[in-house]
Amino acid sequence: MTDKQKHTRNFSIIAHIDHGKSTLADRILEHTxxxxxxxxxxxxxxxxxxxxxxxxxxxxxxxxxxxRAKNGEDYDFNLIDTxxxxxxxxxVSRSLKACEGALLVVDATQGVEAQTLANAYLAIDNDLEIIxxxxxxxxxxxxxxxxRGEIEDIIGVPAENCPAVSAKAGLxxxxxxxxxVTDIPAPDGDENAPLKCLIFDSRYDSYLGVVVYVRxxxxxxxxxxxxxxxxxxxxxxxxxxxxxxxxxxxxxxxLSAGDVGYITASIKTVGDTAVGDTxxxxxxxxxxxxxxxxHAQPMVYAGIYPADGARYGDLRDALExxxxxxxxxxxxxxxxxxxxxxxxxxxxxxxxxxxxEERLEREFNLDLITTAPSVIYKVVMRGGEVRxxxxxxxxxxxxxxETAMEPMVKANIITPSAYIGGLMDLCQDRRGxxxxxxxxxxxxxxxxxxxxxxxxxxxxxxxxxxxxKGYASLDYEFLEYRxxxxxxxxxxxxxxxxxxxxxxxxxxKAYPRARKIAVKLKDNIPRQLFxxxxxxxxxxxxxxxxxxxxMRKDVLAKCYGGDITRKKKLLEKQKEGKKKMRKLGSVExxxxxxxxxxxxxxxx
Amino acid sequence: xxxxxxxxxxxxxxxxxxxxxxxxFYSKVTTDxxxxxxxxxxxCEIVSYRREPKITLDTVFFGGGTPTLLGEKxxxxxxxxxxxxxxVLQNAEISIEMNPATADETMLSHLREAGWNRVSVGVQSMxxxxxxxxxxxxxxxxxxxxxxxxxxxxxxxYSVDLMYAIPHQTLDSFRYTVEQIMAYQPPHISLYSLxxxxxxxxxxxxxxxxxxxxxxxxxxxxxxxxxxxxxxYQHYEISNYARSGYHSRHNFRYWTLSPYIGVGPAAHSFFxxxxxxxxxxxxxxxxxxxxxxxxxxxxxxxDLAEEYVMLGLRTSEGISLATYEQHAGHPLLKGKEEWxxxxxxxxxxxxxxxxxxxxxxxxxxxxxxxxxxLS
Numbered sequence: 001m002t003d004k005q006k007h008t009r010n011f012s013i014i015a016h017i018d019h020g021k022s023t024l025a026d027r028i029l030e031h032t033x034x035x036x037x038x039x040x041x042x043x044x045x046x047x048x049x050x051x052x053x054x055x056x057x058x059x060x061x062x063x064x065x066x067x068r069a070k071n072g073e074d075y076d077f078n079l080i081d082t083x084x085x086x087x088x089x090x091x092v093s094r095s096l097k098a099c100e101g102a103l104l105v106v107d108a109t110q111g112v113e114a115q116t117l118a119n120a121y122l123a124i125d126n127d128l129e130i131i132x133x134x135x136x137x138x139x140x141x142x143x144x145x146x147x148r149g150e151i152e153d154i155i156g157v158p159a160e161n162c163p164a165v166s167a168k169a170g171l172x173x174x175x176x177x178x179x180x181v182t183d184i185p186a187p188d189g190d191e192n193a194p195l196k197c198l199i200f201d202s203r204y205d206s207y208l209g210v211v212v213y214v215r216x217x218x219x220x221x222x223x224x225x226x227x228x229x230x231x232x233x234x235x236x237x238x239x240x241x242x243x244x245x246x247x248x249x250x251x252x253x254x255l256s257a258g259d260v261g262y263i264t265a266s267i268k269t270v271g272d273t274a275v276g277d278t279x280x281x282x283x284x285x286x287x288x289x290x291x292x293x294x295h296a297q298p299m300v301y302a303g304i305y306p307a308d309g310a311r312y313g314d315l316r317d318a319l320e321x322x323x324x325x326x327x328x329x330x331x332x333x334x335x336x337x338x339x340x341x342x343x344x345x346x347x348x349x350x351x352x353x354x355x356x357e358e359r360l361e362r363e364f365n366l367d368l369i370t371t372a373p374s375v376i377y378k379v380v381m382r383g384g385e386v387r388x389x390x391x392x393x394x395x396x397x398x399x400x401x402e403t404a405m406e407p408m409v410k411a412n413i414i415t416p417s418a419y420i421g422g423l424m425d426l427c428q429d430r431r432g433x434x435x436x437x438x439x440x441x442x443x444x445x446x447x448x449x450x451x452x453x454x455x456x457x458x459x460x461x462x463x464x465x466x467x468x469k470g471y472a473s474l475d476y477e478f479l480e481y482r483x484x485x486x487x488x489x490x491x492x493x494x495x496x497x498x499x500x501x502x503x504x505x506x507x508x509k510a511y512p513r514a515r516k517i518a519v520k521l522k523d524n525i526p527r528q529l530f531x532x533x534x535x536x537x538x539x540x541x542x543x544x545x546x547x548x549x550x551m552r553k554d555v556l557a558k559c560y561g562g563d564i565t566r567k568k569k570l571l572e573k574q575k576e577g578k579k580k581m582r583k584l585g586s587v588e589x590x591x592x593x594x595x596x597x598x599x600x601x602x603x604x
Numbered sequence: 605x606x607x608x609x610x611x612x613x614x615x616x617x618x619x620x621x622x623x624x625x626x627x628x629f630y631s632k633v634t635t636d637x638x639x640x641x642x643x644x645x646x647x648c649e650i651v652s653y654r655r656e657p658k659i660t661l662d663t664v665f666f667g668g669g670t671p672t673l674l675g676e677k678x679x680x681x682x683x684x685x686x687x688x689x690x691x692v693l694q695n696a697e698i699s700i701e702m703n704p705a706t707a708d709e710t711m712l713s714h715l716r717e718a719g720w721n722r723v724s725v726g727v728q729s730m731x732x733x734x735x736x737x738x739x740x741x742x743x744x745x746x747x748x749x750x751x752x753x754x755x756x757x758x759x760x761x762y763s764v765d766l767m768y769a770i771p772h773q774t775l776d777s778f779r780y781t782v783e784q785i786m787a788y789q790p791p792h793i794s795l796y797s798l799x800x801x802x803x804x805x806x807x808x809x810x811x812x813x814x815x816x817x818x819x820x821x822x823x824x825x826x827x828x829x830x831x832x833x834x835x836x837y838q839h840y841e842i843s844n845y846a847r848s849g850y851h852s853r854h855n856f857r858y859w860t861l862s863p864y865i866g867v868g869p870a871a872h873s874f875f876x877x878x879x880x881x882x883x884x885x886x887x888x889x890x891x892x893x894x895x896x897x898x899x900x901x902x903x904x905x906x907d908l909a910e911e912y913v914m915l916g917l918r919t920s921e922g923i924s925l926a927t928y929e930q931h932a933g934h935p936l937l938k939g940k941e942e943w944x945x946x947x948x949x950x951x952x953x954x955x956x957x958x959x960x961x962x963x964x965x966x967x968x969x970x971x972x973x974x975x976x977x978l979s
Binding site: 528550558 | 795797818819821822825858866872881900910915946952972976
């Protein structure tokens, strides 16, 4: 081990949402004098507005810090931030892979939660040294000893002497820093072996091209080297390497085994630098990549359309820009009779989808109409051909299908025991298969279910929160495809099918969903000149009906005398409103009403 | 419905005893001095329309505001200026708007002798709490007295303005109002639904007004329409009903794209192919009545075609498809055949040869149908 390696510590901070990960990161930055307090914006690591508002970190970032320990020696810390949400599980695992240790932040008032556990297990799976950090000890309801017990009992990590801090108040931060030095192993790896770098993140910069964030496991890399990405064999010339400072990048002569830093090599797209891939040299490179690479697979699909059809081009440009920094986002042009031209987009999960929608609306000023999210169904056709269907409108007709399969996930729910009944009902109702239930302590329970993913994307989070008064937390991972009795539910307005409203649903759920959506359509479609029949159908069978009664009054029963202009303005307004309307078959519906219908809220 | 060759004159009198809660027309409470100054300014603008030969008028309409507030002396001054400036046809319709309790029989007789031959009285309701809710200054009793005075003064042609969808109004109270008024068998009725306009006191409190809902409002409309047609009134325009021969000739010009000159602040004109709007400020008007007029729009053929549809379909005579096509350069109903058929099936629209018209049922859905026809 080199002297440099002996004085390097690579670590992550993992936590449940709101347990104070970002605040702790800020304090560490401050205590290592990397950032003067006055230069600090709150929560430096989360630099997207959206992240700050939601208190979550979406994309991993890394930062290099220097700390003079109590033993008088200087240490180089690389703090690698991780996304805190289940949608980004794979990215979290790659960020953890780049570290030797992790700070596991647990809120002293909340205790261990589903994501704490999920992230802790990920860290353990990656052989990381875990240092529990109990946070928010300044709050009156903090119960440090209880939380210590939970960490030991549930996660199985010794917590007897772990730091207990208040990141917000800046209490006991030194303890954390010393624990990093003493408890987290120094990185090893052979400087002279062939190069092996793990990509744990990348971002697109319009001047530099893709900036790749890496952890070097073996060998060295410097400007001028010709590197190869092992998953796709693409080669590039390194332009620069360096460390990641809080306020930007600092060029270095080289990165060597044990280092965390960046590489730029005039790479044009983040699609080439997949998270988890291994970088080596083109000549005399490593024989085998680092283990664990896989392509990020979208799990949830939805159609995204501009509310104003004329902005289709803007929407495409915006999606392309977002994709520069988000290789997990996929999109393909799609046409809907009801909604016009748009895109079928693939996301890692619902949160990822929400983030993309919000960024499109906020950063690119687009009004969107988004169809109900769908999972990918695996359909085995009569002829033996297998089709992956991510769009209800391309779902084959029943007589062509041999077997239909849907994705199942392993779900882990942690809840106060008072809500077990309600949550078990919920999982039951959502076609869940009960695996087991474990008491974490006297008050809290961990429930394990196998659930169809399409039930989870149908408003499961909100239902979970409302049935547990917000206390239950959920984590899930893909398990497998299973055969299922699926049907395609269609809606007809005025006898015409509206493609954008179709969705795939389990046979047993078809009737209640059909009723619910038919009523919603009735309530949201404004009365028009003529009566509008609403029908829900499975195949040719109508399973629910409603009617929007004809409008009775739409008149200007007032005399404006010779003020013709005023009358014209009113008419123009009416015509404008008409233009904004979406044609659902022969029925006109405002974008707002359309969204209201598509919004899935199962819990009343 | 024939387009008039001649011109109409609208004289705006922007004064009221008190501004009603729903009113968004240009008017204000005033003083004698201001009224005198106003008459001078108005005459000045009227005289500016002197041409050689004189412009021929076949309708003159004094509207407001409350024109009768000026008093007969000032009104006569204005009328003389009109007669002096224009060539007013022998059989011209000369109307004046009044509100109950602003003119007695003597004054009305004098007005009739001077040349006015039609009065339009703003009764609105015969239920005092409804009148109060509207912010009207008169009572039902005042309205009765005014109607008696109009008749005694010898006006054979007069109109009563009524309103529905008033706060607190019920179907029964509306029926009462209609019955009370129909006892007089007035030659003409204008029936407006209350529209809560932005900028009025009603707008501020629109959620607390206790307005009748859409269904009740519709019931009122049908009640009036059925009742009046049973008495032989023609429902000749969305908001207007008349006994045979008594439709408002002046208002008709608005619906038939016939020319009209408007004088006074905020008055509109459609004259020599242009639309004008006078500045909506008495102060500015008094300072410079001759520079009040501003061009609002010079409608082209397509604009006129659209206006023809928008306005023509407000009347029971409807429109001529050929006239539309002549102006617009394309047929109105092209590509809308299916939609039209459905409208006919539902009984909203009638198509008879060249003429397209809305039915009673269709009148009440006209806005959306117009938007469909014209887009």
